[in-house]
Amino acid sequence: MPTQKEERVVFTQAMRKTHTILVPQMAPYHFQFFVQALKTEGYKAELLLNDDYALIEQGMKYSHNDICVPAMLVIGQFIDAIKTRKDHDKIALIITQTGGGCRASNYINLLRKALKKARLDDIPVISLSAGNIESNPGFKMTTKLFLKLHESVMFGDLMMGLTNQIKPYVVSLDALKKAHQEIENLFEVYFEHRPHLFGNRYRRHAKKIIHLFNQIPVQSLGSKPKVGIVGEIYVKYSPLGNNNLEVTLEKEGVETMTPPLYDFFLYSFDSTAHDIKRYGGSKKLWLVYKALVWYIENRREKVRKIIAKSGYQRPISYRQLKKGVEGFIDVGTHSGEGWLLTAEMIDLIHHGAPNIVCTQPFGCLPNHIAGKGMFKKIKKHFPQSNIVAIDYDTSASQINQLNRINLMVSNAFKNHAVKKED
Ligand code: SF4
Structure with missing residues (x-):
C-alpha cells in the first residue's frame, strides 16, 4: 500500500x-x-x-x-x-x-x-x-531507450503511411499481413542486437521495410478517393477509441490517410520551447527541446527522401506543417492537439485528401476550437474540402457515427468522379 x-x-x-x-x-x-x-x-x-x-x-x-x-x-x-x-x-x-x-x-x-x-x-x-x-x-x-522509442515512432509512421497507400489495392491481404510480420521480426532482431542506435542503420531498415512493401502485389494504386483522419490523439489512432475507423473507411472503398504520430511529439516538444521563449523559463531547457526537434527532423528527413525515391507519397516536414497554419490559427494554441489539428487538415487538402474525418471525444474543448472551430475558415479557403466531425462518446452511438461517415464518403465519391471527368 x-x-x-x-x-x-x-x-x-x-x-x-x-x-x-x-x-x-x-x-x-x-x-x-x-x-x-x-x-x-x-x-x-x-x-x-x-x-x-x-x-x-x-x-x-x-x-x-x-x-x-x-x-x-x-x-x-x-x-x-x-x-x-x-x-x-x-x-x-x-x-x-x-x-x-x-x-x-x-x-x-x-x-x-x-x-x-x-x-x-x-x-x-x-x-x-x-x-x-x-x-x-x-x-x-536512458538514451538507448529513448532512441529505441524514437525509432519505434519513426518506423511505425513509415509502416502506417505505406499500409495506408497500398492496403485498399492489395490483391491479397495475407501478403500485407506477412510483410507486417516480417517487419516485426526485423525489429526484434534490430533492437535486440544493436548496442547503440546511433549511425546509419536506420536508413537501411527504412529501405528494407519499403522493399517488403514493394513485394506485395497490388492493382490500380491511387485510384480511390482519399479520406484523411485527424483529431484528438487517442481517438485518431486507437481502433478501440474510434470504433475501427480505418477499417470502416476501407470497407466503404476509400484510401485512408492518417498523419504521422511523430508530428504530435514534435509539436509537444516545440510547444514547450515556444512557451519558454514567449513566457520565460530555462534557456537550457529551451535549447534541449529545440535540439530534440532538430535531431528527430534530421533523421525523418532522410527517411522521407527514401520514401520519395521509392515512388510513395512522402510526408511533409514539421516546419512545412507549422508554416501551413499561418493566417489560420496562432501557433501558441497548443492545448490538446491545438494548431497541429488545423495544420493536418490543411496538409491533407494540399495532398489530395480534401475528404476528412475529424475525430473528437465528446466534450473535448481544444478539439472543438482547433478542429470543428476551424471548419468554416478552411472551407472558405479550400471550397473542395469535405470535412465531417465525428463525436466519440461513452455510449458510442455507432449508427450515428456511420451515417455521418457514409454521407461524407458519398460526397467524396461524387467529387472524385467529377475530378476524373475534368
Ligand atoms: S480535453 Fe480533449 S485533448 Fe484534452 S485530454 Fe480531454 S480528450 Fe484529450
Missing part, C-alpha cells in the same frame, strides 16, 4: 525483474515496437489486446463520469485486463504523459484514483515522458 510519505507506489529496481509492465494499445502501428523496445531494454512488457468497447464500463465505474472519453477507455482497458489476471502483485502499468496544458497530462492521476477505487492501488503506475516528469528507481528513460 502507498505510505503516507510516498503517495504513489513506485516501480522499484527489484520490480524490473519480477513485474510485467502492461502497455495500453494506443496506436497499433507503433505500440508493438514500443513493447519490443522495452523488452530489449530488460523490462518484461505486454501490449494489451483487449479491445471490446464494453470495457469502457470499467472506466466509467472507477472514474468520474465527467472525464474525457480517451481516459475512460485507457483506464477501462487497464482495469478490464487486470481483472482477468491473477498476478496482481507482479504487474505494473505504464502511461504516457506529455506535460501539456490539457487534461491528458493528468490521466496518470485519474488512473491512480481509479485503481484505488477498484482496490488495486498496490499496482505501480509508470509515467512515460521525454522529460522524466515522474521518477521511478526501476524505470529510467
Whole structure:
C-alpha cells in the first residue's frame, strides 16, 4: 500500500525483474515496437489486446463520469485486463504523459484514483515522458531507450503511411499481413542486437521495410478517393477509441490517410520551447527541446527522401506543417492537439485528401476550437474540402457515427468522379 510519505507506489529496481509492465494499445502501428523496445531494454512488457468497447464500463465505474472519453477507455482497458489476471502483485502499468496544458497530462492521476477505487492501488503506475516528469528507481528513460522509442515512432509512421497507400489495392491481404510480420521480426532482431542506435542503420531498415512493401502485389494504386483522419490523439489512432475507423473507411472503398504520430511529439516538444521563449523559463531547457526537434527532423528527413525515391507519397516536414497554419490559427494554441489539428487538415487538402474525418471525444474543448472551430475558415479557403466531425462518446452511438461517415464518403465519391471527368 502507498505510505503516507510516498503517495504513489513506485516501480522499484527489484520490480524490473519480477513485474510485467502492461502497455495500453494506443496506436497499433507503433505500440508493438514500443513493447519490443522495452523488452530489449530488460523490462518484461505486454501490449494489451483487449479491445471490446464494453470495457469502457470499467472506466466509467472507477472514474468520474465527467472525464474525457480517451481516459475512460485507457483506464477501462487497464482495469478490464487486470481483472482477468491473477498476478496482481507482479504487474505494473505504464502511461504516457506529455506535460501539456490539457487534461491528458493528468490521466496518470485519474488512473491512480481509479485503481484505488477498484482496490488495486498496490499496482505501480509508470509515467512515460521525454522529460522524466515522474521518477521511478526501476524505470529510467536512458538514451538507448529513448532512441529505441524514437525509432519505434519513426518506423511505425513509415509502416502506417505505406499500409495506408497500398492496403485498399492489395490483391491479397495475407501478403500485407506477412510483410507486417516480417517487419516485426526485423525489429526484434534490430533492437535486440544493436548496442547503440546511433549511425546509419536506420536508413537501411527504412529501405528494407519499403522493399517488403514493394513485394506485395497490388492493382490500380491511387485510384480511390482519399479520406484523411485527424483529431484528438487517442481517438485518431486507437481502433478501440474510434470504433475501427480505418477499417470502416476501407470497407466503404476509400484510401485512408492518417498523419504521422511523430508530428504530435514534435509539436509537444516545440510547444514547450515556444512557451519558454514567449513566457520565460530555462534557456537550457529551451535549447534541449529545440535540439530534440532538430535531431528527430534530421533523421525523418532522410527517411522521407527514401520514401520519395521509392515512388510513395512522402510526408511533409514539421516546419512545412507549422508554416501551413499561418493566417489560420496562432501557433501558441497548443492545448490538446491545438494548431497541429488545423495544420493536418490543411496538409491533407494540399495532398489530395480534401475528404476528412475529424475525430473528437465528446466534450473535448481544444478539439472543438482547433478542429470543428476551424471548419468554416478552411472551407472558405479550400471550397473542395469535405470535412465531417465525428463525436466519440461513452455510449458510442455507432449508427450515428456511420451515417455521418457514409454521407461524407458519398460526397467524396461524387467529387472524385467529377475530378476524373475534368
Ligand atoms: S485533448 Fe480533449 S480528450 Fe484529450 S485530454 Fe484534452 S480535453 Fe480531454
